[in-house]
Amino acid sequence: MSLGLPLVATNGHVVPLTTRIPPYFLNTDHRQRCLAQLRSKHTGLEKYIYLNGLKERDPNLFYEVLLGNMLEIIPILYTPTVGDACSNYSHIWRRPEGLYVSIEHKGHIRQVLHTWPTGLASRIAVVTDGSRILGLGDLGANGLPISIGKLDLYIAGAGIKPTSAVPICLDLGTNTEKFLEDPLYIGVRRKRPATAEMDEFMKEFMEAMKETFPQLLVQFEDFSTDNAFRYLEMFKTQYRCFNDDIQGTGSVVLSGFLNSARLASSATGTPLSEQRILFFGAGSAGIGVAKQLTSFFTLQGMSEDEARKRIYTVDSKGLITADRKGLQEHKIYFARTDYDGPALTSLIDIIQYVKPTALLGLSTIRNAFTEDVVRLMASLNARPIIFPLSNPVSLCEVDYSDAIKWTNGTVIFASGSPYKAVKFEGKVYEPGQGNNMYIFPGIGLGTILSEARHVTDAMVEQASIALAGSLTDEEESSELVYPRLARIRDISANIALAVIRAAQTDNVDENVLFRNLTDEALLDYIKAKQWQPCSAHSYPHL
Ligand SMILES: NC(=O)c1ccc[n+]([C@@H]2O[C@H](COP(=O)([O-])OP(=O)(O)OC[C@H]3O[C@@H](n4cnc5c(N)ncnc54)[C@H](O)[C@@H]3O)[C@@H](O)[C@H]2O)c1
Ligand SMILES: O=C(O)C[C@H](O)C(=O)O
Ligand SMILES: [Mg+2]
Numbered sequence: 001m002s003l004g005l006p007l008v009a010t011n012g013h014v015v016p017l018t019t020r021i022p023p024y025f026l027n028t029d030h031r032q033r034c035l036a037q038l039r040s041k042h043t044g045l046e047k048y049i050y051l052n053g054l055k056e057r058d059p060n061l062f063y064e065v066l067l068g069n070m071l072e073i074i075p076i077l078y079t080p081t082v083g084d085a086c087s088n089y090s091h092i093w094r095r096p097e098g099l100y101v102s103i104e105h106k107g108h109i110r111q112v113l114h115t116w117p118t119g120l121a122s123r124i125a126v127v128t129d130g131s132r133i134l135g136l137g138d139l140g141a142n143g144l145p146i147s148i149g150k151l152d153l154y155i156a157g158a159g160i161k162p163t164s165a166v167p168i169c170l171d172l173g174t175n176t177e178k179f180l181e182d183p184l185y186i187g188v189r190r191k192r193p194a195t196a197e198m199d200e201f202m203k204e205f206m207e208a209m210k211e212t213f214p215q216l217l218v219q220f221e222d223f224s225t226d227n228a229f230r231y232l233e234m235f236k237t238q239y240r241c242f243n244d245d246i247q248g249t250g251s252v253v254l255s256g257f258l259n260s261a262r263l264a265s266s267a268t269g270t271p272l273s274e275q276r277i278l279f280f281g282a283g284s285a286g287i288g289v290a291k292q293l294t295s296f297f298t299l300q301g302m303s304e305d306e307a308r309k310r311i312y313t314v315d316s317k318g319l320i321t322a323d324r325k326g327l328q329e330h331k332i333y334f335a336r337t338d339y340d341g342p343a344l345t346s347l348i349d350i351i352q353y354v355k356p357t358a359l360l361g362l363s364t365i366r367n368a369f370t371e372d373v374v375r376l377m378a379s380l381n382a383r384p385i386i387f388p389l390s391n392p393v394s395l396c397e398v399d400y401s402d403a404i405k406w407t408n409g410t411v412i413f414a415s416g417s418p419y420k421a422v423k424f425e426g427k428v429y430e431p432g433q434g435n436n437m438y439i440f441p442g443i444g445l446g447t448i449l450s451e452a453r454h455v456t457d458a459m460v461e462q463a464s465i466a467l468a469g470s471l472t473d474e475e476e477s478s479e480l481v482y483p484r485l486a487r488i489r490d491i492s493a494n495i496a497l498a499v500i501r502a503a504q505t506d507n508v509d510e511n512v513l514f515r516n517l518t519d520e521a522l523l524d525y526i527k528a529k530q531w532q533p534c535s536a537h538s539y540p541h542l
Pocket of ligand 2: 078079133134135222244245390391416435436437
């Protein structure tokens, strides 16, 4: 109810003309109060629930607090705590906050999408089917928080308007027995459909998305690996969409790898063309990154074959070789044809054979990079590049403090989940966070603004190169391989610029107005478009 303008007392204090707002509330900093309330919670999950409530009560305040405290709050809304939120979502559920499209809606998906309140204003949907949430497996309908967390990064990190964001969970059932038996489980109680039924569902879903939200970009998130590759292939030139785990991860890891290779090369002189990269884990993420690296190597002048030879992949059965029977489709391209000895199954044996300059973990195997493994990498390389990229932290291949200790501080490190700085023998070392959160907000922003018909490979590649080039002098001299998170808005704007230029080169941009702008003018435009939260709007009746 409007009660007129607040009074300004002679001492300058603002006194609201209402009994519902405490008299001195407006003279205090409510953001500090929220932070104190947040910090009073003891577990990550309690903090997540608190923030969720704050977002519902006052979205402007929520995003203001988030933007001012990214380092503290991103790990709660996103990896790693979002993993706990997903695992427990049926039990912590409080209010509707995303769109569920269920297998039982098949044949009527358009009608379901029409119920979304922001309709034509929608620009970005993060869509998961909950089948491989982080490394936590099939969480079914509990997967929605991953879409919400990614969209919070779009809003905070790229400046997308909250009303443009559509978190979606496709509820296709789950193969995880304990959820099917849980009386509080919020999803349909059935096993996942066979491929043919799921394909029909996905085709109807994508068609309905395009009709209902014509200006929207779809980000596929955390689909199990076979489906992730299949739907990307099926839809990437038909709809405005991309897969975050394959392309976003490929792009962000290429970036960190380029900065790492430069750092290592200043100690060893090893050129990019002599890097040998060992992937421990060959799923959507491992193969997505391997493809992005080889594509970049060819851009640098290597032949496709030379580029591919730089890559070695390992799965649960050991080094992937072409002679292995029944290899899954996505593993064939990188299967080695130059090894014909007995199967190499231990990581130590594989490292001794490959002598990698870089070891990348996308395996979901906690502590797979043992002391022996890390020490062996350090004995082979003056600056070993070790990226344990599996999420959340509980599945990370090696902790930062161990990697520092076992390499005597020589490691060049980036992990998927955040780690704190480590003090070792009097020196402070800062880790990198090789997480697609640095890249998808910029890819999305650039795609939306340029109204690109599709997300092309060049758009993803240019995003990566822009991120790699975004380090400040201070960040470079601190030997960081990714920029500091607090700068993510500016970084996302720069990535968006690179994405728009690549869309233009590929002729997929429908907003051709940008073609006439200089880079400087376009960057200013992008920044001006970024949504800013303003908690002063929170009490409009005052
Ligand atoms: N850092 C990031 O930005 C980022 C992005 C995407 C995915 N990820 C993480 O990567 C991990 C993998 O994701 P995915 O989609 O590729 O999953 P996935 O399940 O398809 O892949 C896991 C791979 O690891 C292999 N593996 C399993 N056990 C192994 C063992 N004992 N030894 C060797 N290899 C083994 C599997 O064979 C498979 O190839 C997840 O934890 C996910 O959170 C991180
Ligand atoms: O969600 C993340 O933190 C990164 C990535 O998309 C993943 O699946 O692990
Ligand atoms: Mg993911």
